Amino acid sequence: xxxxxxxxxxxxxxxxxxxxxxxxxxxxxxxxxxxxxxxxxxxxxxxxxxxxxxxxxxxxxxxxxxxxxxxxxxxxxxxxxxxxxxxxxxxxxxxxxxxxxxxxxxxxxxxxxxxxxxxxxxxxxxxxxxxxxxxxxxxxxxxxxxxxxxxxxxxxxxxxxxxxxxxxxxxxxxxxxxxxxxxxxxxxxxxxxxxxxxxxxx
Amino acid sequence: xxxxxxxxxxxxxxxxxxxxxxxxxxxxxxxxxxxxxxxxxxxxxxxxxxxxxxxxxxxxxxxxxxxxxxxxxxxxxxxxxxxxxxxxxxxxxxxxxxxxxxxxxxxxxxxxxxxxxxxxxxxxxxxxxxxxxxxxxxxxxxxxxxxxxxxxxxxxxxxxxxxxxxxxxxxxxxxxxxxxxxxxxxxxxxxxxxxxxxxxxxxxxxxxxxxxxxxxxxxxx
Amino acid sequence: xxxxxxxxxxxxxxxxxxxxxxxxxxxxxxxxxxxxxxxxxxxxxxxxxxxxxxxxxxxxxxxxxxxxxxxxxxxxxxxxxxxxxxxxxxxxxxxxxxxxxxxxxxxxxxxxxxxxxxxxxxxxxxxxxxxxxxxxxxxxxxxxxxxxxxxxxxxxxxxxxxxxxxxxxxxxxxxxxxxxxx
Numbered sequence: 001x002x003x004x005x006x007x008x009x010x011x012x013x014x015x016x017x018x019x020x021x022x023x024x025x026x027x028x029x030x031x032x033x034x035x036x037x038x039x040x041x042x043x044x045x046x047x048x049x050x051x052x053x054x055x056x057x058x059x060x061x062x063x064x065x066x067x068x069x070x071x072x073x074x075x076x077x078x079x080x081x082x083x084x085x086x087x088x089x090x091x092x093x094x095x096x097x098x099x100x101x102x103x104x105x106x107x108x109x110x111x112x113x114x115x116x117x118x119x120x121x122x123x124x125x126x127x128x129x130x131x132x133x134x135x136x137x138x139x140x141x142x143x144x145x146x147x148x149x150x151x152x153x154x155x156x157x158x159x160x161x162x163x164x165x166x167x168x169x170x171x172x173x174x175x176x177x178x179x180x181x182x183x184x185x186x187x188x189x190x191x192x193x194x195x196x197x198x199x200x201x202x
Numbered sequence: 203x204x205x206x207x208x209x210x211x212x213x214x215x216x217x218x219x220x221x222x223x224x225x226x227x228x229x230x231x232x233x234x235x236x237x238x239x240x241x242x243x244x245x246x247x248x249x250x251x252x253x254x255x256x257x258x259x260x261x262x263x264x265x266x267x268x269x270x271x272x273x274x275x276x277x278x279x280x281x282x283x284x285x286x287x288x289x290x291x292x293x294x295x296x297x298x299x300x301x302x303x304x305x306x307x308x309x310x311x312x313x314x315x316x317x318x319x320x321x322x323x324x325x326x327x328x329x330x331x332x333x334x335x336x337x338x339x340x341x342x343x344x345x346x347x348x349x350x351x352x353x354x355x356x357x358x359x360x361x362x363x364x365x366x367x368x369x370x371x372x373x374x375x376x377x378x379x380x381x382x383x384x385x386x387x388x389x390x391x392x393x394x395x396x397x398x399x400x401x402x403x404x405x406x407x408x409x410x411x412x413x414x415x416x417x418x419x420x421x422x423x
Numbered sequence: 424x425x426x427x428x429x430x431x432x433x434x435x436x437x438x439x440x441x442x443x444x445x446x447x448x449x450x451x452x453x454x455x456x457x458x459x460x461x462x463x464x465x466x467x468x469x470x471x472x473x474x475x476x477x478x479x480x481x482x483x484x485x486x487x488x489x490x491x492x493x494x495x496x497x498x499x500x501x502x503x504x505x506x507x508x509x510x511x512x513x514x515x516x517x518x519x520x521x522x523x524x525x526x527x528x529x530x531x532x533x534x535x536x537x538x539x540x541x542x543x544x545x546x547x548x549x550x551x552x553x554x555x556x557x558x559x560x561x562x563x564x565x566x567x568x569x570x571x572x573x574x575x576x577x578x579x580x581x582x583x584x585x586x587x588x589x590x591x592x593x594x595x596x597x598x599x600x601x602x603x604x605x
Contacts, residue, residue, distance in 0.1 A: 004598060009591050013572070031601060032594055035547045036566035038540065040460060048459070048473060049451045052480040056444055114414055120539055132257045134417040135225070136264035141417050155414040162309065162337065164261075174265060179542060182337075182344065184312050187258065187275035188267050194313075196337060198367045198403065381548075383465050383512055383556045 004028065113197040115156050115163070117143060119177060122150030124169045131165025131192070133158050138168050160199035164192035222256055229260055234269030241276050250283045251301035254308065282308045289317055293324035306333040313340035319349040326357045334366045338373040345377055347386045352376075355390050362398040375400045429453075436493035439484070447484050454497055455480070457568055458504050464563045465508040475511050479504040501570065501578040505560075550600030554593055561586050562593035 010016035011029050021029060117129045127143040133156070134140045143152035164184060167175045176183065180193035222242045226235050238259045245252045258279045262272035286307035290299040310320045315336065327335055335356050342352035352373075359372045372393060379389035393400065429449050430438075438446040455476060462472035483490070483503055490499050551559050564570045564578065565586075572583045579586070 004595055009587075009594065012566075012594065013587065013590075028598065032566070032597065035543075035597055035601065038544050038547055039464065039563065040567045041540075046473065047452070048455050048477045048480065049448050052451055052477050052484075053445070053448055055477070055481050056447065056484050120542065130264060132261070135229075136257070136260040138264050141415075157414050157416045162333065178546075182313070182341065186261065186265075187278050188262060188265055188271065190265075196334075196370065198370070382468075383508075383559065385556060 008032075111160050111199050112157055113160050113199050115158050115195050115197050116153070117156070117165075117167075117177070118151065118153045118179065119143065119167050119175070120151055121145075121167075121169050121175075124150075124152065126170055127152040128168045128171075129154065129156075129165055130168050131163050133163045133165070138171065143167075158197045160197050162194065162196050164194055166190070166192055222252065225256055226259060226263075230263035230272055231269040234259075234272050237269075237273045238276050241273075241280055245280055245283060248284070248287075249298050249301075250280070250287060251305050254283065254305060255279050279308075282311060285317075286311065289321055290324060293321040294328075295324060300330055303330050303332065306331065306336055309333070310336040310340060313337070314343055315340055316349055319353050322350075323353050323357065326353075327360055331366070334369045335360065338369040341370070341373045342376060342386075345380060345386070347376070347390070351387065351390050355394055358394055359397055359400075364398050364400070368400070368402075371400045371402055372397075374403075431494075432496045433493040436487060436490065436496065439487055444484075447480075447487075450483070450496065450500075451480055454500055457497075458500060461501070461563060461568050462504055462508055464567065465505075465560065466511055471511055472508075475507040476504055479507045482507075495574075495577070498570075498574045498577045501564075501568070501574070505578055546600055547597065550597045551593070554596055558589040558593045558596075561589035562597075565590045 005025055005028075007016055007021050008025055008028050011018055011021045012032055018026060018029060115133075119127060121127050124145075127145070128139055129141045129143060130136055130138050141154065141156060143154045145152045164186070165177070166186075167177055169175055174190065176191045177193040180195065182194035182196075183191045184194055186192045223235065223239055226238060230238065238255070242252050242255050245255055255276050258276050259272055262275055267275075283304055286304045287299055289307055289311075290303060291297060295303065307320055307324070310323075311317065313336075319339070320336070323335060323339065324332065338356050339349070339352045342355075343349050355376065356369055356372060359369055364372060375396070376386075376389045376393045379392050380386060384392065429435075432450070432453075435446050435449050439450075458476045458479065459469075459472050462475045463469050466472050466475060479500065483500055490496055492499070551562065554562075560579070561575065564575050565572075570578065572586055575581075575586050576583050
């Protein structure tokens with residue numbers, strides 16, 4: 001078990017001031033705090049006040065009425081969902097069904113699908129995606145950073161199937177796509193990302 | 203069926219030899235090409251898929267790895283294919299195994315599924331293709347689901363009539379429950395109860411299709 | 424609405440119990456943001472969280488007389504909402520899934536900053552997902568909601584040493600995951 005210095009726990013528990021933690025350990029304390037900040041930053045939620053107050057002002061239904069209402073209310077409402085958070089973040093290796101090619105775009109056969117690649121490389125001059133879908137040719141599939149915000153992307157039509165890949169930054173730096181949900185050892189000491197391309201029709 | 207596969211193999215023999223070398227030339231250190239080519243030929247003669255080996259060699263060349271390391275990696279890939287074929291035989295698949303199934307099982311093992319679990323899935327799903335089932339299970343195992351339980355869920359899903367890529371939706375649903383705060387075991391229970399009602403994949407954003415391109419040299423998966 | 428200068432919790436509770444139902448709005452405005460954030464983490468969905476928290480407030484209003492320490496109403500509210508969340512989780516089946524619209528998702532139209540946050544949030548969430556719900560809940564209550572161990576004990580019904588152990592384990596798992604991608 002990977003245990004950390006107990007003073008870090010004490011500082012985070014509020015039992016020890018940060019000054020009581022050796023300087024070399026303080027970054028650890030800050031990392032935890034930063035992670036917590038990320039989780040806290042959900043964004044402004046809608047106020048519930050009017051909804052709750054409306055319910056409070058309404059006379060509480062009798063027990064039998066509540067039961068009737070419960071029985072009558074729908075319990076299985078299916079909505080279109082977005083994938084779970086960590087999967088959603090795999091838009092870097094997103095599994096997309098072709099929907100409608102209205103207004104342009106490639107015609108896809110029923111055995112093809114789309115793979116979308118996204119990566120954040122703010123200082124890069126070029127980014128390519130290289131993998132088993134292009135015979136690992138380092139320069140054949142460039143990503144684009146159209147608005148120069150450091151976010152590079154491209155969408156590729158591929159035969160349905162499973163592929164391994166990495167990003168290549170500035171023609172020389174090989175980078176695993178960590179937003180991809182699936183990783184696999186490459187037998188060269190690194191990890192490849194894996195994308196599954198789903199066919200159009202199914 | 204078996205006869206025509208064998209005939210095809212005979213006809214494709216010399217072609218396979220040529221195409222491997224042609225693809226490797228200029229992409230790897232030239233000293234490594236004969237060794238890699240021999241391994242490809244060996245796989246071919248054993249009835250194993252050769253594309254994974256060629257891809258591994260091309261990958262090593264692209265990553266500028268030394269010749270010996272490339273050869274070693276291709277040997278590892280060949281060993282994985284042999285293991286996969288042996289597993290298919292143990293699980294009861296009649297030989298010769300379909301190359302696509304050998305590739306699928308090799309993938310499953312690479313992604314960390316224990317061999318007994320893979321065997322169980324192969325035995326429970328007698329018809330190819332099993333790729334989606336294997337990857338759906340591997341997706342769950344990557345999120346710390348118990349491999350046997352994950353396999354059980356996907357097998358159940360198949361018995362409920364879900365097939366192929368829809369099985370990926372089953373594992374997505376279980377991962378969704380995990381995100382909601384359930385344990386892995388609870389997640390499996392919830393999804394199982396709902397079978398076969400599992401939400402489909404999300405629609406792509408507009409404009410995504412319009413901007414899509416095809417790779418210059420698309421290899422087969 | 425600015426609630427600074429508004430009356431302290433004990434006084435608001437007294438007013439509500441005395442017949443001034445509208446005063447309960449002060450309690451809602453004061454605590455809903457934190458409760459919604461907590462519930463979103465537990466349920467994975469803003470809509471479900473809003474439902475759970477709204478139900479929690481309604482219950483709190485109806486059972487306000489049983490809040491024994493009005494000065495610590497926040498703890499009491501967290502306990503109610505925790506129970507509402509657990510009830511939601513127990514009820515929910517896969518076919519009854521609400522829209523998940525919570526944290527920054529790497530939608531390609533997002534900015535670079537949003538994508539960076541999304542990456543880091545992915546790592547953090549991945550580490551937390553590997554934990555049991557108990558440890559995850561403990562971490563969120565301690566570090567995101569900022570509850571003291573005493574408050575957490577009151578909210579969850581667990582002993583403080585147990586809660587400390589869960590929080591410590593959660594931190595260690597988090598660090599390990601973050602270090603792997605440093």
